[in-house]
Amino acid sequence: MTWFDALLLTLLGMLSALGLRTGLGGLVWGGLTLLAAYIANRLGSHLGPWGAPGLALVLGLGAAAAGQLTRQLTSRPYHSLPLWHAVGGLLGGGLLGGAAVAAALLAFPLSPRVDAAGVHYVYPSPELPPGLYQAINRSVLKDKLMPLWDETPGSVWQVLLLPDLPQLKEPRRP
Numbered sequence: 001m002t003w004f005d006a007l008l009l010t011l012l013g014m015l016s017a018l019g020l021r022t023g024l025g026g027l028v029w030g031g032l033t034l035l036a037a038y039i040a041n042r043l044g045s046h047l048g049p050w051g052a053p054g055l056a057l058v059l060g061l062g063a064a065a066a067g068q069l070t071r072q073l074t075s076r077p078y079h080s081l082p083l084w085h086a087v088g089g090l091l092g093g094g095l096l097g098g099a100a101v102a103a104a105l106l107a108f109p110l111s112p113r114v115d116a117a118g119v120h121y122v123y124p125s126p127e128l129p130p131g132l133y134q135a136i137n138r139s140v141l142k143d144k145l146m147p148l149w150d151e152t153p154g155s156v157w158q159v160l161l162l163p164d165l166p167q168l169k170e171p172r173r174p
Contacts, residue, residue, distance in 0.1 A: 004135035008105060012097040019093015023085035025071025030092025032063030034099055038156065041163035102161050105141055106148070123149075 019026030036059030044052030074085065081089075111125035123146075124136045136142060149165070151158055158165055 001140050002135040002138050004105075004132075005139050005141050008101045008141060011104070012094070012101050015097030015100060016090055016094040019089040019091070019096065020086050021089065022067065022071050022093075023081040023089045024074045025067040025069075026089030027092035028070040029063055029067025030094075030096035032066055033060060033096055034160065036060050036063050037099070038160050041159050044163060099160060101141065102145055102148075102157075105136070105139065105145060106161055108136055 015030075019030055022029065036056060039059060040052050040056035043055065047055060106123075108124040108128065110121040110123050111127060113120045113122055124133060124142075126133060128136070145161075148157055148161065153165070
């Protein structure tokens with residue numbers, strides 16, 4: 001485990017705790033935010049350079065508003081949230097945190113390698129600063145996520161975490 005893994009696990013813990021604290025609003029917020037990111041990534045190539053970020057912003061703000069509204073509507077009769085509200089929020093925050101961790105881990109640049117068979121990509125790029133490269137390359141979490149590159153094109157997790165992957169897998173010759 002590297003310092004980068006510890007940093008990402010801290011992010012996961014923070015988003016999980018935020019979901020836990022907000023109760024059912026955290027479940028709605030986490031679920032709708034993931035759905036917004038999926039829709040923006042799926043439609044992004046058809047919307048142009050400003051369309052996808054604009055759509056993601058609008059859908060993300062809608063998810064946050066829906067989460068806040070759910071929190072306000074479900075917390076009124078209780079002085080403190082029931083356990084099942086907290087568990088729902090923990091689930092929503094944990095799912096969103098897991099996706100954020102995976103997206104942050106897979107967001108570093110690739111490095112193309114050219115041989116007789118064509119172009120292959122190496123992740124992470126060895127051209128990163130040495131400390132960062134070693135932390136990412138030795139990451140336990142990265143090793144768990146690498147099979148995502150080889151999944152069936154268009155799978156839910158590929159669209160959510162690796163939206164540019166279909167363009168990279170197109171055959172190219174040197």
